[in-house]
Amino acid sequence: MNTETETSGWIFGIxxxxxxxxxxxxxxxxSHVSAEEILAHRIVWCVPFTLLFMLMLKKRLLLASIIKDKKLFFGLIVSTLLITCNWYVFTWAVTHxxxxxxxxxxxxNPIFSILLGVIFLSESLSKFQWAAVVLVSxxxxxxxxxxxxxxxxxLTLATSFALYxxxxxxxxxxSLNGLLVETLIAFPFALAYIIWQIYTSQAVFLNYSSLTDVLLIAGGIITxxxxILFAAAAKKIPLNSIGFLQFIAPSISFVIATQYYNEHLxxxxxxxxxxxxxxxxxxxVKPMRAVFGRRTSRS
Incomplete structure (x- = not known):
């Protein structure tokens, strides 16, 4: 893997x-919109944006072959349930x-992923790593x-994303074909919910402000x-580098919660x-040594 490729991988991952x-x-x-309505729009608008990105990146559509593969399709139904659960709980928590x-x-979440690897993939942990699991617990x-x-x-966010x-x-x-199929599976339910909300005059969409409408549609892009960036990064940098990067998001959220929104800590x-x-x-400690040791040896 050349330096230029790995550098772009780090940029995509970060x-x-x-x-x-x-x-x-x-x-x-x-936050003035219910978590259910936000989730529905996130799913519905994710479909056209994912298709657009696939077209731009010249990704081949594999819908027919995925649907024909019953085992794969059933697996994606399960992953759809897990990721929509994750999206809903995240949305509910932030808006509340x-x-x-x-x-x-x-x-x-990483600890849950580690335990899944130990239980189902027979992966082993050192005593030092087991001590880390105990501290998190x-x-x-x-x-x-x-x-x-x-x-x-x-716990729901951690378990649902680890299982996903x-x-x-x-x-x-x-990742792109998988995301497309997952959102297509949830699409009819999400669209039906939006239509029902509009029909019963409970929808915020189209009834509050143009800014709110744009933001709800943008939910597809931010999903x-x-x-897509994560998938690109995963192909260009090692897995332990990805593991190192994944703590960026909760660290930023922690600062936002305590310093910007003044949540009580x-x-x-x-x-x-x-x-x-x-x-x-x-x-x-071990992944960081692997990442920085490898970069030092090349310099």
């Missing part, structure tokens, strides 16, 4: 995670003043003990673009984040 990190600002601008919960969810347990309730939004990533890793389909909640950060730092 761009994808920057967009995901700043997404809460977009959802705050449409819980950006910190989304940040927590995506900080602990203690961070979540601290939340439960001090708040008297399970941080369901964070696991499913997509096992399915033999590229498709970072996924209590001592107990901060302690949970600290435990999780320490655990993640421990786990990242």
């Amino acid at each position: 761009s994808a995670f920057l967009i995901w990190g700043f997404l809460p600002i977009y959802f705050k601008y449409v 003043g819980q950006i910190l919960s989304t940040s927590l969810g995506y900080f602990i 203690l961070g979540v347990l601290n939340q439960i003990i001090n708040y008297g309730e399970i941080p369901w939004a964070a 990533g696991f499913m997509r890793k096992k399915l033999a389909v590229d 498709a673009v970072p996924l 209590g001592t107990e909640q901060l302690m949970s984040f600290v435990l999780i950060w320490i655990g993640l730092s421990m786990y990242l």
Whole structure:
């Protein structure tokens, strides 16, 4: 892999995670719209934008072959349920003043992915990495003990995205065709919901402001673009580099929540984040050595 190719991969990867990190600002601008309506528009408008991007990138449409492959198609139905669940909970959390919960969810997501690898792919962890898993688990347990309730939004985001990533890793389909099929599966339900909302005069779309309408339509772009950038990055840089980059998004969301939207960060909640950060730092030692060691050896 040449330096120019890897450099472009880093640019694509960083761009994808920057967009995901700043997404809460977009959802705050449409927080007067219900999470259900936002999700429906995100799905509906993602379809034409994904098709447009595929045309621009000269990607071959594989709809017929995917539908004929029953095992693959069923797998994409499952992944559709997982990603729409993830999108809905993220939207609900942000529009209900819980950006910190989304940040927590995506900080602990890698640990869920690690455990899936251990359980289903027979991947092994060193004692140091197991210690990291324990620390992250203690961070979540601290939340439960001090708040008297399970941080369901964070855990749902973490588990749904980890399972989604696991499913997509096992399915033999590229990211754009996969995203297109997933959104097409959800499309009729989302479109029916929008039509019903308009028919019963409950829709914000077309009834509030032109800016809101544009922002809801733009939901398709903000769904498709970072996924396309991420897919491009994954082909150009190693997986451990991607693992290193994935903490950009929740870090940005954490800063946005505490500094821009003034979400309350209590001592107990901060302690949970600290435990999780320490655990993640421990786990990242090996990937970071691999990434920077490789770059140093080439210079």
